Amino acid sequence: MLTVRTGPRTAGRGHAAAPSHLDALDGLRAAAAAAVLLTHVGALTGYTLADNGPGSWAVSRGDIGVPVFFVLSGLLLYRPWAAAALTGRPAREVTAYLRRRALRILPAYWAVVLIALPLLNPGPARHVWPWFQYLLLLQNYDPHPWWGGTGATGLAQMWSLVVEVSFYLVLPVLGAALTWFACRAGGRGDGGLSRRGRRLLAGIAVLAAGSFGWTALEYYPHPELWFGMTLPPLLIWFAVGMALAAVSVWAAAEPGSDGPVRRFCRSVAASPGMCALIAGCAFAIACTPVAGPQFTNFVPGLWPTEIKTALYTIVAAAVVAPFAFQPQRAGWAPASRAARVLGSRVPRFLGKISYGIFLWQFLAAYAFFAVFHLKTGFTGGSYNAAEVAAIGLAIAVLTIAAAAASYYLIEQPAQQFGTPAGTVSGQPAGTVSGQPAGTVKGQPAGTGTGQAAGTLRGREE
Secondary structure, eight states: OOOOOOOOOOOSSSOOBOOOBOHHHHHHHHHHHHHHHHHHHHHHTTTTSSOOSHHHHHHHGGGGHHHHHHHHHHHHHHHHHHHHHHHOOOOOOHHHHHHHHHHHHHHHHHHHHHHHHHHHOTTGGGSHHHHHHHHTTOGGGOSSOSSSTTSSTTOGGGHHHHHHHHHHHHHHHHHHHHHHHHHTTOOSSHHHHHHHHHHHHHHHHHHHHHHHHHHHTTTSSSOOGGGGGSHHHHHHHHHHHHHHHHHHHHHHHOOSSSOHHHHHHHHHHTOHHHHHHHHHHHHHHHTSGGGOOSOTTSOOOHHHHHHHHHHHHHHHHHHHHHHHTOOOBTTSOOOOHHHHHHTSHHHHHHHHTHHHHHHHHHHHHHHHHHHTTOOOGGGTOOOOHHHHHHHHHHHHHHHHHHHHHHIIIIIHHHHHHTSOTTOBTTBOTTSSOSSOTTOOOOOOSOOTTTSOTTOOBOOOO
C-alpha cells in the first residue's frame, strides 16, 4: 500500500482532526473494478454483441469503471503537488514517487504478461517485438497492431494501464507547471490562497478541455484510432481527480472556521443522493446510441466519442466527489450511508486487491471457458441473461482468488522491497504508529477538512 503525504499544516483554529484515510475510496475502487469485469464478461459471453435491450446496453457501458479509476488516480496522486501550489510546501520527491509507482504496477503486470503472451498468443510470443511492447507497456502506440480489438488475447484490458502509466510519468511535469502557473498569482495571505486556488483550477480546466481537441485528431485529417488509447484524449478524467484534490487541499488550508470552499466540500459530501442522481442520468444517456454503438466490434465516430467522453466525465465526477469530500473534522456531519457501505470490510478488501482483479480477469475468464469447454461470444457462443450472470459470478470468484494471491505473493512483497528500512508504506519512521493500515494519527488540530494539506490517503492504483 502506498500513501500520499506531505508535512503537517495548521489552517484554522479549534477544530479537532480526524483520520484522513477515506475507506470509501477503496470501496469505490472495488465497484469500478466490478464494472469493468462485468463489461468484459458481457463481451466474452456475446451478451453485448447483440442487442438484448437496456440490460445489454448497461453491461456494455461497464467501462465506466475506467474513468472512475482515472479520477481516483488524479485525486490521490496529484494532491501533494496541489499542496505545493496552494500552501507553499516542498514539491514531491520525484525519484521516490516513480520508484514506488514502478514497484506497485510492474511486478504483478509482468507476471500476467509472462503467462498470457505465450499461453494465449503462442505465435507472436515467438518474436521479440511483442514481448518488448507488452513488457514495457508500449502496445497502445503501435498504429498497426498484430492483435485485434484493444490488445492481445488475455491482455486486452491493459490498454488502460498504458494510459495510467503515461499519466504517472507526466504528472511531475504537469504538477510543476500548474504550481508555477498558480503561484504567479502571488500573495501569502487569505486573498493569495484564493487567487492561487482559482488559477490552479483554471489551469486544470484547460488540461481537461484539451482532451476534446485531442480526440478530434483521432479522426481527422485521417483516422488514427490507436490515438484514442493514449493519454491526451483521456486526460480529462485524470484532470477531474486533480481538480478534486486541489479543492480538498484548498478547503484544508482555508483560514477561519467555515470558509466558502469548506462549505462547498461539506455540501457535496452531504449530497451523495443528488450526486448519484446526476451520475445516473448521465449514465442513462450514455447507454443510448448517442454515445456510440453498444457492440464492441463497431468503432464510433467523432461526435459519439466526444459525447461519451463528456458523459463519462460527469458520471465519474459525480460518483467520486461526495466520497473525496467526506467530512474529516470534528463538528461535521457523520459520513453518509453510502460512504459507510463502501468503507466496510468487504469493499475495502476488494479495493485493496482491485489492481489484481483488473490484471487477472481475462486469464481467469479464459481458464473458465477452457475448463468447461464453453465457446466465447467471439467463437459462436450465445448465452441468455441467467447464464451470463452465472458465468460472471464464477469468473468473479476465480478472479478474486487470483487477485488475492497476486496481492499477497507479488504486490505486497514488491512494495515492501521498495520501502526503506524504518518506514511504513513509504512514510518516514514515526509518521504511522500502531494503527490499522489506512489510518493516520497525529494530525494537527484545526486543519479544515481534518487533513493536513496533502495527506489524503488511499491506495494508489
